[in-house]
Amino acid sequence: MKVERAKLSWLERLYIPSILNGFKVTMRHFFSWKRSGVYADKQSDFAAKTTMQYPEEKWPVPTGYRGAPYLVKDVDDNTKCVSCQLCEFVCPPKAIRITPPGQSGEVDREGAEKMPKEFEINMLRCIYCGFCQEVCPEEAIFLLKDYAITGESREELIYDKEKLLSLGGADERAYDHHVQDGVDEGIKKWEKKTEDAKNQPAFH
Amino acid sequence: MAAKDTKPAVETVTVKVDGRPVEVPRMTPNWEGKPEPTTVLQACKQAGIEIPHYCYHPKLPVSGNCRMCLVHVAMPGRPGPDGKPPMNEDGTPKVFPMQLPYEPQTPRGVIGCATGIIPGMEIYASSPETKEMREAVMESLLINHPLDCPICDQAGECKLQEYSYDHGQAESGFQEFKVHKPKAIDLGPRITLDAERCVLCTRCIRFTKDIAGDDALGIVNRGSYNAISTYPGEAFDNNYTLNTVDICPVGALTSNDFRFQMRVWFLKETKSLCTGCGTGCNTTIGSRENKMYRYEPRQNDAVNIDWMCDSGRLDYKWIGREDRLAKLKGPKGVSAWPSALKAISDHLAAAEKGSVAIVASARQTNEELFLLSRLAKHLGAATDSVTRKGKADHLLLVEDRNCNTTGAQLTGITTKRVGSKLTSIAKEISAGKVKTLIVFGEDVTKHGIDAKLLKKVTLIVSDILPNATTKAADYLLPGCAHAEKRGTFTNVKGRVQKFMKALEPPGDALPEWEVLHELAHNVTGLDEFRSIEGLFNCMADEVKAFKDAGLTWAGLGDQGADVKF
Numbered sequence: 171m172k173v174e175r176a177k178l179s180w181l182e183r184l185y186i187p188s189i190l191n192g193f194k195v196t197m198r199h200f201f202s203w204k205r206s207g208v209y210a211d212k213q214s215d216f217a218a219k220t221t222m223q224y225p226e227e228k229w230p231v232p233t234g235y236r237g238a239p240y241l242v243k244d245v246d247d248n249t250k251c252v253s254c255q256l257c258e259f260v261c262p263p264k265a266i267r268i269t270p271p272g273q274s275g276e277v278d279r280e281g282a283e284k285m286p287k288e289f290e291i292n293m294l295r296c297i298y299c300g301f302c303q304e305v306c307p308e309e310a311i312f313l314l315k316d317y318a319i320t321g322e323s324r325e326e327l328i329y330d331k332e333k334l335l336s337l338g339g340a341d342e343r344a345y346d347h348h349v350q351d352g353v354d355e356g357i358k359k360w361e362k363k364t365e366d367a368k369n370q371p372a373f374h
Numbered sequence: 375m376a377a378k379d380t381k382p383a384v385e386t387v388t389v390k391v392d393g394r395p396v397e398v399p400r401m402t403p404n405w406e407g408k409p410e411p412t413t414v415l416q417a418c419k420q421a422g423i424e425i426p427h428y429c430y431h432p433k434l435p436v437s438g439n440c441r442m443c444l445v446h447v448a449m450p451g452r453p454g455p456d457g458k459p460p461m462n463e464d465g466t467p468k469v470f471p472m473q474l475p476y477e478p479q480t481p482r483g484v485i486g487c488a489t490g491i492i493p494g495m496e497i498y499a500s501s502p503e504t505k506e507m508r509e510a511v512m513e514s515l516l517i518n519h520p521l522d523c524p525i526c527d528q529a530g531e532c533k534l535q536e537y538s539y540d541h542g543q544a545e546s547g548f549q550e551f552k553v554h555k556p557k558a559i560d561l562g563p564r565i566t567l568d569a570e571r572c573v574l575c576t577r578c579i580r581f582t583k584d585i586a587g588d589d590a591l592g593i594v595n596r597g598s599y600n601a602i603s604t605y606p607g608e609a610f611d612n613n614y615t616l617n618t619v620d621i622c623p624v625g626a627l628t629s630n631d632f633r634f635q636m637r638v639w640f641l642k643e644t645k646s647l648c649t650g651c652g653t654g655c656n657t658t659i660g661s662r663e664n665k666m667y668r669y670e671p672r673q674n675d676a677v678n679i680d681w682m683c684d685s686g687r688l689d690y691k692w693i694g695r696e697d698r699l700a701k702l703k704g705p706k707g708v709s710a711w712p713s714a715l716k717a718i719s720d721h722l723a724a725a726e727k728g729s730v731a732i733v734a735s736a737r738q739t740n741e742e743l744f745l746l747s748r749l750a751k752h753l754g755a756a757t758d759s760v761t762r763k764g765k766a767d768h769l770l771l772v773e774d775r776n777c778n779t780t781g782a783q784l785t786g787i788t789t790k791r792v793g794s795k796l797t798s799i800a801k802e803i804s805a806g807k808v809k810t811l812i813v814f815g816e817d818v819t820k821h822g823i824d825a826k827l828l829k830k831v832t833l834i835v836s837d838i839l840p841n842a843t844t845k846a847a848d849y850l851l852p853g854c855a856h857a858e859k860r861g862t863f864t865n866v867k868g869r870v871q872k873f874m875k876a877l878e879p880p881g882d883a884l885p886e887w888e889v890l891h892e893l894a895h896n897v898t899g900l901d902e903f904r905s906i907e908g909l910f911n912c913m914a915d916e917v918k919a920f921k922d923a924g925l926t927w928a929g930l931g932d933q934g935a936d937v938k939f
């Protein structure tokens with residue numbers, strides 16, 4: 171196919187107006203930093219700095235961002251994971267590895283029946299797809315907002331159970347969600363279960 | 375009838391399943407093998423339609439208590455005063471869909487597992503009425519069932535899970551609190567009961583009473599508080615308790631050995647055999663990432679029906695033991711298979727006739743024993759094996775605890791009196807007549823050939839676990855467990871059955887048949903096959919009992935074949 175070149179006018183052939191137009195666009199972008207949500211926290215002071223001093227400065231991670239998957243605890247600071255291994259099963263890059271507890275169940279509180287003996291996520295393998303969060307029947311694993319996963323060796327980037335639990339912390343998001351649904355105490359699944367069992371007539 | 379004289383004519387009945395006429399035998403063997411009228415459930419199965427059920431099990435007496443197999447049926451009318459059945463206007467026999475007598479607009483179901491078929495019956499296996507009945511039964515079974523699937527070991531192979539996907543609803547109509555029954559009850563040394571999950575199908579009760587012959591279980595309490603229990607203070611501890619875990623359609627009965635070990639959907643299933651005794655129960659190995667997690671019985675009506683004993687089922691841990699022999703050992707300069715096999719072949723080829731003795735194991739496969747007997751014939755070697763006895767029981771376990779004694783006898787490794795030649799072999803060693811001893815899979819120091827005698831011979835040992843004989847070995851060839859290779863065993867009744875490879879052997883370990891094939895090739899010039907299939911077919915051609923039965927590797931199938939001996 172033959173493309174006809176557009177015939178340039180005299181003004182266009184002069185070249186300078188196009189350069190000025192380019193400057194105009196650049197300047198518009200330069201002064202529009204205030205409108206961007208990424209620099210929202212800078213709107214207060216009018217210092218026109220548009221370069222973020224990463225890693226000292228961090229951008230506010232938007233809601234729904236899929237960062238690193240961590241294990242979360244319930245409002246009573248208890249491990250929620252029951253070692254069902256569905257996340258291990260669904261994980262496309264096979265980043266998750268769970269060691270089931272065996273007969274003892276490895277439980278640390280009354281009412282619980284089963285917890286993982288070991289829970290490892292290889293952060294080098296993780297592709298942040300969020301399948302583990304979606305499949306988890308206990309709402310025990312969430313992709314939180316961490317995006318800069320760094321380490322000095324491969325071994326260091328295989329996070330174990332203790333590390334995942336301490337990074338995950340208490341699950342505020344799931345808690346809030348349930349409060350909005352009208353359950354005032356939030357999710358205290360084990361507590362509710364133990365309470366129910368206490369309230370029923372004695373089992374003969 | 376068109377049936378040939380060679381086959382006795384089977385009396386058949388024609389019924390309609392979902393509007394399709396199906397011809398089924400009038401009688402079907404029941405759990406004991408005695409003929410009984412074919413049931414609606416069996417007729418549907420033959421028509422290719424599975425009726426959901428919990429309490430029905432083909433190898434257990436019918437109890438009909440779970441109600442899951444409810445189906446709507448229509449019966450042909452009774453003959454009138456004229457002796458003729460009622461007819462439709464178009465001349466076809468009239469059928470009457472079953473309905474509640476006091477509420478004629480409501481269809482009435484029958485339980486498929488216990489309702490015999492009659493000619494002209496119509497079974498509506500997939501009709502909306504049947505579907506509604508199933509949904510109602512499902513909802514009622516789930517009233518008190520906990521939502522435990524993430525914790526429950528049965529998840530993935532749970533009938534309740536499967537049927538609630540198929541016939542259940544997302545929401546329950548019941549607002550009441552669930553009844554919380556006791557969890558993790560210690561029912562016996564190998565069984566943990568979760569009473570909440572139980573659907574009270576009584577399969578376990580019937581199994582232990584009618585099959586295992588130990589009336590140990592029963593249901594206690596009433597209504598919602600129904601629970602499986604043993605007699606107070608008694609343990610559920612016969613040697614067949616773990617079968618109740620297999621037949622439990624839900625996760626109520628769980629095996630202590632498998633409890634919280636691995637989710638079932640990760641397990642690779644491999645057809646195998648139990649090596650605990652001479653019965654050779656058909657099993658399925660569940661393994662993941664080269665670790666074996668469990669044995670499950672595999673149905674074979676000619677051998678173990680659907681069961682296996684607890685002692686056999688739990689006899690697998692040695693396969694993954696830490697101290698497995700994984701390193702090939704030999705004299706100086708021999709550290710790998712090629713050099714070891716060459717050195718042994720040269721040694722055997724140079725050996726004087728009669729200066730070699732072989733002690734094989736009746737736990738080896740037919741193929742390995744056959745290759746050993748080939749070697750023995752060429753070398754003029756005395757061969758024998760070791761006997762292992764235990765207490766037999768009434769169901770599966772037999773006295774002979776070697777899994778392949780019959781194979782050792784048929785291949786000529788040993789005689790009717792297993793182990794009778796061991797003393798003469800010991801004598802010949804001390805007399806200096808036998809200069810080379812080949813030992814496969816046995817600790818001969820426990821059978822009359824002590825460490826002092828072993829020092830007098832060139833000792834070639836193949837074994838799986840370390841013992842006094844492997845310590846004394848000049849050549850130590852690490853071998854494979856049955857789960858790590860393929861082969862066949864012949865059970866005490868002469869059934870040849872094959873097993874498949876589930877795991878990779880550790881370290882240097884190689885299947886014994888490969889090693890023996892190499893040696894037999896170097897020493898005797900055997901060169902007829904490359905694979906285990908070829909080896910089996912070669913053996914089946916030479917061993918008389920196998921030849922008479924016309925065995926081939928492919929012909930054995932999953933269920934094996936009988937030989938006469």
